Amino acid sequence: MATFFSLGKSNPLFLVMLVSVAFLLAACASNPDYAPPPVVSADDRTDYLIGPGDNINIFVWRQPELSSSVPVRPDGKISTPLVEDVIASGKTPTQLARDLEAELATYVRDPVVTVVISQFAGPYSQQVRVVGQALNPQAIAYREHMTALDVMIAVGGLAEYAAGNRASIIRVVDGESHQFGVRLNDLIKRGRIEANVPMMPGDILIIPETLF
Numbered sequence: 001m002a003t004f005f006s007l008g009k010s011n012p013l014f015l016v017m018l019v020s021v022a023f024l025l026a027a028c029a030s031n032p033d034y035a036p037p038p039v040v041s042a043d044d045r046t047d048y049l050i051g052p053g054d055n056i057n058i059f060v061w062r063q064p065e066l067s068s069s070v071p072v073r074p075d076g077k078i079s080t081p082l083v084e085d086v087i088a089s090g091k092t093p094t095q096l097a098r099d100l101e102a103e104l105a106t107y108v109r110d111p112v113v114t115v116v117i118s119q120f121a122g123p124y125s126q127q128v129r130v131v132g133q134a135l136n137p138q139a140i141a142y143r144e145h146m147t148a149l150d151v152m153i154a155v156g157g158l159a160e161y162a163a164g165n166r167a168s169i170i171r172v173v174d175g176e177s178h179q180f181g182v183r184l185n186d187l188i189k190r191g192r193i194e195a196n197v198p199m200m201p202g203d204i205l206i207i208p209e210t211l212f
Contacts, residue, residue: 034168034181037197046126046201048144050088050096052076053121058100061112066104069118076123082107089123126201130155133162133207142201148182149196151205158188163210169197170204 050056052074060066070078076089083103088096093115104111121127122141128151129139135156143150148169158164164184171178180197184207187195199205 034179036182037169037171037180039198047092048117048120049123049126050091050093050117051121051123051126051141052089053119054088054117055119056088056093056096057116057118059114059116060100060104060108061114063108063111066108066111071119072121093117122201128199128201128203128205130205130207132167133159133209135159142199142203146199147196148184148199148205149187151199152184152188158184158207161209163208164188166210167205167207169199170206171200172202 050072052072054072055069056072056078057069058067058080066081068080070080072078072088076087077085078088079085080100083100086096086099086103091099097113097115100113100115101111104113120141120143124139126142127139128142128146130137130151134152135158138155140151140154152158162184165186167182167184169180169182171180182197182205183192183195186192
């Protein structure tokens with residue numbers, strides 16, 4: 001004969017099930033077993049590199065007719081008065097200025113060139129990409145001292161079903177890909193500033209969807 005029993009609040013089986021569910025919820029809300037990103041020293045930071053989509057101002061001293069404001073084309077090159085198809089992508093502004101001086105030296109005696117970036121995109125290798133459960137997942141030009149909080153402000157914060165405390169950062173270190181944990185719920189929703197972490201050029205921030 002079958003035996004029936006009640007799962008009332010006083011039933012031990014009910015209590016065991018309740019504890020199990022609570023444990024699973026806590027596990028899903030917690031960060032995976034990824035170590036946090038290492039502290040970034042000033043020596044680890046890189047100079048800004050020009051990329052497609054940047055807009056640059058070129059000043060040639062005492063040669064206003066050779067000065068111009070030009071975009072970096074999708075192929076990474078620029079064209080200026082007297083100089084065509086110069087590779088700009090992947091160079092610092094100073095490196096590009098020296099290259100332009102070398103090109104202009106054919107036409108101008110001792111040219112002095114200054115390059116200033118007026119619109120930033122940066123090469124793809126230095127952009128910070130946000131994928132997953134952000135309001136506006138996108139690629140962002142890296143800026144000096146950028147943190148996870150800066151990135152989340154740029155993408156509009158977490159989506160409704162984001163598992164923020166299970167987010168992770170994919171970062172290439174010494175040619176090898178590493179995954180680090182970041183607790184975005186603690187940072188954004190609970191204001192725990194110690195959960196803020198530095199970002200680096202080329203980082204990929206992955207925000208998974210909650211399972212519940």
